[in-house]
Amino acid sequence: PPPPGPFTPSESLLLSHAYAHVPASGFTPTALALGARSAGLLDISATILPRGVFSLILFHLVTQRGALASRAAAIPAGPVAERVEALTWARLQGNQDAGVVGGLQEALAIMAQPSCVPASVAELAKLSDEIWYLAGDVAVDPSWYTKRASLAAIYAAAELFMTNDKSEGFRETREFLRRRLAEAGEIGDVTRSVREWVGFTASAGINVLRSKGVPV
Template sequence: MNIIRWSFANGIRRTRWLSISSPIHRDLNNPLLFHPSQSPLPSNNRPLPYNLRALSDKTSSSIHDDVKPEPTQTVSQEQQTEEEKKTNHDIKDDQTRVLQAALEHVPTLGWTEAAMVAGAREVDLSPSIVGAFPRKEAALVEYFMDDCLQRLLGEIESREEELSNLVFHDRIAKIIRIRLEMQVPYISKWPQALSIQANPLNLPTSFKQRAVLVDEIWHAAGDRSTDLDWYAKRTLLGGIYAATELYMLTDYSPEFRNTWIFLDRRVSDAVDCRKTAQEAAQLATAIGAGIGNTVQAFLRRQTQ
């Protein structure tokens, strides 16, 4: 009896085992199980297929493919150069606006950093832009000199008929007068400008600007000679201009009348070639102080 019960229980256990193991056996032999594209992922109560790792890698790859990093944008050297040029142009344009506006404050504040700061505020720029000027006060004076030269050329062009009707020495005196009259609004502060120009760091630019001015005056007067007297003429005219400029600082006559008389006499005497060397030496001595010391040495070398 016990043997019969054991055999019956054993048969029931075998039947249950076969009912569970048979689906697994069939699934393991099913080729679709090894193709993730055709077979769903197994549930928790089924064994993991061998090809599940491949399925996981493919799924991960597709996810990463959807989220790709944006390609980095590379800027060519030409584009960088163009951007730098544009930036530099904008900076120079802002600096020019500051200097132009600062000239309005020079009669009260002088050729100073304070005038430049006031100019920056006037054109709605930060006063910190003044720090971009390596030689602040000198930059303001040099801008004024360049601006006056451009204005002088415009006046010469607009008065061409008037100037052509004058004799040679009167034409030169008239052009110098037009230029010096541009300094009248700043005459009380002009000694400060001369002192800034006389600074050793600023002398090269100062002499260059004055040399260009003298050359333009000679050309406007009609002199086109290229002989050996070219340097002597410009040296002499530079001395006349500097002497008249200094005389103007101490002239309190109405509308600088005595200054223009002084200028006419110096030009008339200089036109006489027999007095050229003597006149140049006298003018160099008259300049005397500040920037004149360097001019004197220059004129002495030219007249030896």
């Protein structure tokens, strides 16, 4: 079934087929056109997506977030912090399993565009909340907000790190994730995490756009 999210049945049909073409074509209009064809639709059907390629990126984010519940069932019971790490890593592995790591830099560049930032940040917040929930966090205090904001920033930084990771099985990405989670647990510096995420994402977006010949 299509994942829950801001998609109509026709959008879900097109996007689910286009998603299968992302490993070879990236998050691009080409993937949308190929998806329309494989869904038995006219190429022009891709125009039903008012946000274009960003809709395909959002479909990826929603799909992978929705898959976390089943992944959580396979993670052994343990301290909340350990389950948070395991679930965050499982979400990053979802990029590899879906074959989209090669298209992440371009996706991040699109997500960093002003018109896409609100929806991108909202989905990142939902992911962070889902991870804490599945990890068994039941605390209701001021730390509820800081923990989620910090994890969102750490996840985003780890995903960006993943785009340049050539190590086997993305071993270095997992080590990066562990370091950042340990640092956050020791100093609780959510402000620094958010600031670094914004800087990393903006830099990645600018570099990718420049590589495409966009004057920025």
